[in-house]
Amino acid sequence: MANLTNAPLVIGVTGLNATENPGPGLAVIRALREAFPQVRIIGLAYESLEPGIYMHNLVDKTYQIPYPSAGSVALSQRLQAIQAKEHMDLIIPNFDAELYNFIKIKAELQIIGIRLILPTHQQLAACSKPNLAAFGRLHQLNVPKSLSIFNADELHNAADELNFPLVIKGKFYEAEIAHTASQAQNAFYRLSAKWGTPIIVQQFIKGTEINVAGLADGKGNALSVVPMRKLYITDKGKAWAGITIADDKLLTIAHRFAAASKWSGGFELELMQDKAGELFIMEINPRFPAWIYLTAAAGQNQPAALVKMALGETVEPLTEYQVGKMFIRYALDHVTDVSEFQQFSAFGEL
Amino acid sequence: MKLKANIATSDNGFIFNPATGDSYTSNTIAAFILALMKAGKADADIKLELLDTYDVEATALERDWEDWLLQLKDANLLEAK
Numbered sequence: 001m002a003n004l005t006n007a008p009l010v011i012g013v014t015g016l017n018a019t020e021n022p023g024p025g026l027a028v029i030r031a032l033r034e035a036f037p038q039v040r041i042i043g044l045a046y047e048s049l050e051p052g053i054y055m056h057n058l059v060d061k062t063y064q065i066p067y068p069s070a071g072s073v074a075l076s077q078r079l080q081a082i083q084a085k086e087h088m089d090l091i092i093p094n095f096d097a098e099l100y101n102f103i104k105i106k107a108e109l110q111i112i113g114i115r116l117i118l119p120t121h122q123q124l125a126a127c128s129k130p131n132l133a134a135f136g137r138l139h140q141l142n143v144p145k146s147l148s149i150f151n152a153d154e155l156h157n158a159a160d161e162l163n164f165p166l167v168i169k170g171k172f173y174e175a176e177i178a179h180t181a182s183q184a185q186n187a188f189y190r191l192s193a194k195w196g197t198p199i200i201v202q203q204f205i206k207g208t209e210i211n212v213a214g215l216a217d218g219k220g221n222a223l224s225v226v227p228m229r230k231l232y233i234t235d236k237g238k239a240w241a242g243i244t245i246a247d248d249k250l251l252t253i254a255h256r257f258a259a260a261s262k263w264s265g266g267f268e269l270e271l272m273q274d275k276a277g278e279l280f281i282m283e284i285n286p287r288f289p290a291w292i293y294l295t296a297a298a299g300q301n302q303p304a305a306l307v308k309m310a311l312g313e314t315v316e317p318l319t320e321y322q323v324g325k326m327f328i329r330y331a332l333d334h335v336t337d338v339s340e341f342q343q344f345s346a347f348g349e350l
Numbered sequence: 351m352k353l354k355a356n357i358a359t360s361d362n363g364f365i366f367n368p369a370t371g372d373s374y375t376s377n378t379i380a381a382f383i384l385a386l387m388k389a390g391k392a393d394a395d396i397k398l399e400l401l402d403t404y405d406v407e408a409t410a411l412e413r414d415w416e417d418w419l420l421q422l423k424d425a426n427l428l429e430a431k
Binding site: 228243 | 356358366368369370371
């Protein structure tokens with residue numbers, strides 16, 4: 001078994017798409033490199049224009065992997081081929097849409113030496129967008145009313161029940177606020193064409209957006225919880241700047257979530273605090289968020305703690321973090337040569 | 351009125367509420383008053399210091415004081431009574 005003191009760790013990471021709607025991969029890698037300077041990072045990418053593929057200061061080698069729609073067998077076969085060359089100790093998946101397949105092949109990967117810290121299929125489903133309202137009701141967590149619909153005709157009833165404005169959400173990603181029936185219908189068609197059905201229609205809550213990044217041990221304990229207030233939000237609703245804050249209510253919600261779900265691995269709670277100070281769970285993301293490096297900068301390196309969990313080390317709960325630690329995201333034109341693009345596009349590795 | 355205990359203020363007038371992430375900048379006089387409030391001085395004592403330090407009438411100060419408290423309350427920086 002690899003450990004932190006002798007053989008260099010080899011860690012596979014997905015989510016290298018550091019775009020305007022960034023995947024968490026590069027932030028995870030940055031946190032890992034800070035904790036384990038000798039680590040070898042194997043990027044696992046779906047598309048040849050994921051910027052992380054070409055960022056050799058962060059990613060040592062990248063392999064293309066099949067889209068989630070290709071199924072778990074295709075993923076397993078590809079990872080076995082990669083493992084024969086790379087001997088990865090673990091993989092940290094960072095996309096919602098790929099988790100189902102990774103959970104399915106977790107045991108197979110374990111046999112060839114790849115560890116994964118992931119929730120179960122049941123846990124993943126229970127916290128998914130379509131089931132979030134039921135999850136909230138079951139565990140007395142404050143979740144806005146929502147309905148899952150499969151047909152645009154159902155929007156009318158949803159609007160009657162929840163009133164405009166409505167939040168129309170894709171099954172995996174993206175959400176739009178609809179103030180009228182036609183806006184709701186357009187959003188339904190746009191999001192269902194992109195992500196499939198069901199579409200989630202959620203009650204709109206006006207307030208301040210706060211996110212909580214967490215790591216849970218699968219036994220009902222949150223080992224790390226770091227809340228962040230969004231300071232600048234993009235038109236896709238993503239935090240472009242944020243700051244760590246201290247509020248016991250936020251920590252309590254995260255601990256209650258970990259206890260109720262018995263979650264294993266990284267997670268993010270997207271919360272909304274209304275004018276009266278009431279907190280609503282808007283979404284539960286089953287992975288680390290794209291701003292996860294802030295947890296490391298604030299003193300709780302969640303990706304590093306996850307690695308230690310995967311390696312079987314005892315991870316004591318992290319309780320202290322720096323309040324007022326800020327991140328401000330920026331865009332940078334990374335320059336590479338067409339030969340690199342060609343290499344990855346043609347051979348699926350770089 | 352008392353500032354919330356967790357509110358951070360700096361000499362240059364920067365105010366940070368760690369519970370919400372809100373931050374504000376204030377002018378020299380506001381920074382002066384905040385420092386006195388942070389030190390736990392009573393409203394009456396702060397007003398006396400202001401009258402001593404600045405060229406201001408007591409009636410004008412009283413009016414401005416009420417406005418000041420409203421701003422602090424609106425910014426969620428005051429302890430609940």
